[in-house]
Amino acid sequence: MQSVMTSGPSLEADSISIFRSILPGLESSKHKGQAGKIAVVGGCREYTGAPYFSAISALKIGADLSHVFCTKDAAPVIKSYSPELIVHPILEESYSIRDEDKSSISAKVIAEVEKWMERFDCLVVGPGLGRDPFLLDCVSNIMKHARECNVPMVIDGDGLYLVTNCLDLVSGYPLAVLTPNLNEYKRLVQKVLNSEVNDENGTDQLLSLAKGIGGVTILRKGKSDFVSDGKTACAVSVYGSPRRCGGQGDILSGSVAVFLSWARQCADKGEVSMNPTILGCVAGSALLRKAASMAFDNKKRSTLTGDIIECLGRSLQEICPV
Ligand SMILES: NC(=O)C1=CN([C@@H]2O[C@H](COP(=O)(O)OP(=O)(O)OC[C@H]3O[C@@H](n4cnc5c(N)ncnc54)[C@H](OP(=O)(O)O)[C@@H]3O)[C@@H](O)[C@H]2O)[C@@H](O)CC1
Ligand SMILES: Nc1ncnc2c1ncn2[C@@H]1O[C@H](COP(=O)(O)OP(=O)(O)OP(=O)(O)O)[C@@H](O)[C@H]1O
Ligand SMILES: [Mg+2]
Structure with missing residues (x-):
């Protein structure tokens, strides 16, 4: 593949070429699992929608298996949304346990995740995770283990809260992708660069931020999305939707996890030369924005995240027909 950028001075990424170079073929010789096994770590008493949106989006795009590791309270709720998801009720929040049980529970959580980790092509950490300190402590251990196993991680939502307060979890890990919204980006810039967000020089600041966290990839969400790994930067401005309903970032996290897994497979075979996390x-x-636009054409003001998820397959089909 040539460049991630369209020709000319624009930062706009050539998303169509990227889709064509990383989408796997649908062949009868392939077995279940080869198109991707994704795991979402998220879902607590308060939020059950976010991990569901992320995990189901991964399946709708083409992953074979999608797991959710969530709290015991959230699990039956998430299972009831869809029988397609494999849901592990392993996490606990402080309110539901005694202090003296914390270390044994923490050990159980990591033992449970260890059984699965090497099979995953990518982890999404954070959608609807909440901010309970004990739960975040257990999730830090999961992230350390994922890193030891070289499993890529997409960090979003409350996962970004955790990482902003403990940068060592991702610093210097080239398979980490951070997907901050406006607020989450502000907190990262303040913590890492010790300054305020500067939109005049947005690309340079994004490059510095990614470099400052040791070459992780950052997808800065907004009117246009900007992506950098500290070496290069590009933008995605594909027309999206004027509806800003909650949950679109969750679709994005699941989508990035699948495409990143496919891009890695292509990189392993020498079929692409760009950083797979950027691809x-x-x-x-690009896919989320196209699907959001399609959903908005249908549903207008009543467009919700579920409507956008229903448009993922058709959007992908228009880009790369099977
Ligand atoms: N259905 C579910 O289960 C969903 C669960 N979710 C989960 O919720 C958790 C917390 O995530 P989060 O996004 O609500 O937290 P955070 O970014 O601190 O925003 C808080 C406040 O900041 C503001 N604000 C945000 N963006 C802004 C912008 N671009 N421009 C300007 N202001 C902006 C805005 O404040 P307001 O306007 O209300 O004053 C907003 O209310 C996390 O786990 C996530 O995964 C969500 O995924 C949604 C679907
Ligand atoms: N002003 C905008 N115009 C067009 N698209 C936007 C705009 N703001 C965000 N988006 C798109 O919506 C997607 C989600 O971004 P958003 O900032 O809503 O994330 P989020 O706050 O994390 O969402 P969530 O509600 O899932 O937590 C991004 O991929 C981005 O492309
Ligand atoms: Mg979010």
Whole structure:
């Protein structure tokens, strides 16, 4: 593949070429699992929608299996949304346990995740995770283990809250992708660069931020999405939707996880030369925006996240017909 950018001075990524170079063929010789096994770590008493949106989006785009690791309270609720998801009720929040049980529970959580980790092509950490300190402590251990196993991680939502307060979890890990919204980006810039967001020089600041966290990839969400790994930067401005209903970032996290896994498979075979995390971000962003636009054409003001998820398959089909 040539460049991630369209020709000319624009930062706009050539998303169509990227889709065509990383989408796997649908062949009868392939077995279940080869198109991707994704796991979402998220879902607590308060939020059950976010992990569901992320995990189901991964399946609708073409992953074979999608797991959710969530709290015991959230699990039956998430299972009831869809029988397609494999739901592990392993996490606990402080309110439901005694202090003296914390270390044994923490050990159980990591033992449970360890059984699965090497099978996953990508982890999404954070959609609807909540901010309970004990739960975040257990999730830090999961992230350390994922890193030891070289499993890529897309960090979103409350996962970004965790990482902003403990940068070592991702610093210097090239398979980490952070997907901050406006607020989450502001907190990262303040913490890492010790300054305020500067939109005049937005691309340079994004490059510095990614470099400052040791070359992780950052997808800065907004009117246009900007992506950088500290070495290069590009933008995705594909027309999206004027509806800003909650949950669109969750679709994005699941999408990036799948495309990043496919891009990695292509990179392993020498079929692409660009950083797979950048390719995954560009494809995830372009697809979400196209699906949001299609859903808005249908539903107008009543467009919701579920409507956008229903448009993922048709959007992908228009880009790369099977
Ligand atoms: N159905 C579910 O289960 C869903 C669950 N979710 C989960 O919720 C958790 C917390 O995530 P989060 O996004 O609500 O937290 P955060 O970014 O701190 O925003 C808080 C406040 O900041 C503001 N604000 C945000 N963006 C802005 C912008 N672009 N421009 C300007 N202001 C902006 C805005 O404040 P307001 O306007 O209300 O004053 C907003 O209310 C996390 O786990 C996530 O995954 C969601 O995924 C949604 C679907
Ligand atoms: N002003 C905008 N115009 C067009 N698209 C936008 C705009 N703001 C965000 N988006 C798109 O919506 C997607 C989600 O971004 P958003 O900032 O809503 O994330 P989020 O706050 O994390 O969402 P969530 O509600 O899932 O937590 C991004 O991929 C981005 O492309
Ligand atoms: Mg979000």
